[in-house]
Amino acid sequence: EPEVTQTPSHQVTQMGQEVILRCVPISNHLYFYWYRQILGQKVEFLVSFYNNEISEKSEIFDDQFSVERPDGSNFTLKIRSTKLEDSAMYFCASGGVADSTGELFFGEGSRLTVL
Amino acid sequence: AQTVTQSQPEMSVQEAETVTLSCTYDTSESDYYLFWYKQPPSRQMILVIRQEAYKQQNATENRFSVNFQKAAKSFSLKISDSQLGDAAMYFCAYRSARNYQLIWGAGTKLIIKP
Numbered sequence: 001e002p003e004v005t006q007t008p009s010h011q012v013t014q015m016g017q018e019v020i021l022r023c024v025p026i027s028n029h030l031y032f033y034w035y036r037q038i039l040g041q042k043v044e045f046l047v048s049f050y051n052n053e054i055s056e057k058s059e060i061f062d063d064q065f066s067v068e069r070p071d072g073s074n075f076t077l078k079i080r081s082t083k084l085e086d087s088a089m090y091f092c093a094s095g096g097v098a099d100s101t102g103e104l105f106f107g108e109g110s111r112l113t114v115l
Numbered sequence: 116a117q118t119v120t121q122s123q124p125e126m127s128v129q130e131a132e133t134v135t136l137s138c139t140y141d142t143s144e145s146d147y148y149l150f151w152y153k154q155p156p157s158r159q160m161i162l163v164i165r166q167e168a169y170k171q172q173n174a175t176e177n178r179f180s181v182n183f184q185k186a187a188k189s190f191s192l193k194i195s196d197s198q199l200g201d202a203a204m205y206f207c208a209y210r211s212a213r214n215y216q217l218i219w220g221a222g223t224k225l226i227i228k229p
């Protein structure tokens with residue numbers, strides 16, 4: 001069964017460092033998402049991506065964040081200069097336009113720890 | 116703006132018993148989807164059950180069923196014959212028919228007592 005894969009599963013970084021989180025969505029999906037979940041809190045929407053551009057983003061997704069689909073398969077989230085409050089679990093998800101069920105498929109998440 | 120509320124931070128149930136998790140939502144839209152996701156300690160978000168708002172019939176997936184009350188904007192999850200493997204965080208989520216952005220509830224931690 002197709003699945004969304006994310007790497008790394010866990011990354012520890014120093015404050016101010018750049019981090020890139022990688023995702024491989026399901027191949028025939030057209031919509032891609034990043035969500036984050038700070039420990040003990042609810043899941044928050046960060047950004048959606050469609051047709052090679054950002055279609056929607058939340059106020060969390062400021063200039064320190066960027067997304068890219070560099071090669072038609074990977075979908076990356078970059079944090080330019082990490083802050084302590086960026087520590088969270090980051091989930092990638094994908095969905096298909098022909099999918100009338102409305103389901104999003106999630107990866108296992110990348111845990112980011114900023115020291 | 117749409118909101119999703121889960122009023123039960125934690126619920127516990129005896130193994131083999133039935134438990135109901137509550138979820139209410141607020142929207143002005145008529146066409147949308149509702150989901151229950153399970154997040155076990157392994158952390159992956161797993162879809163449990165989905166409901167299309169235009170369908171009157173409540174969705175059922177094996178031991179999992181929902182009570183969808185559109186007028187009341189309520190979407191509760193019933194787990195029958197609870198098993199130890201059901202222990203997890205359960206998140207209710209709303210999705211407009213216009214896009215794929217999910218609006219999440221705060222989650223309910225389900226504890227299964229052996």
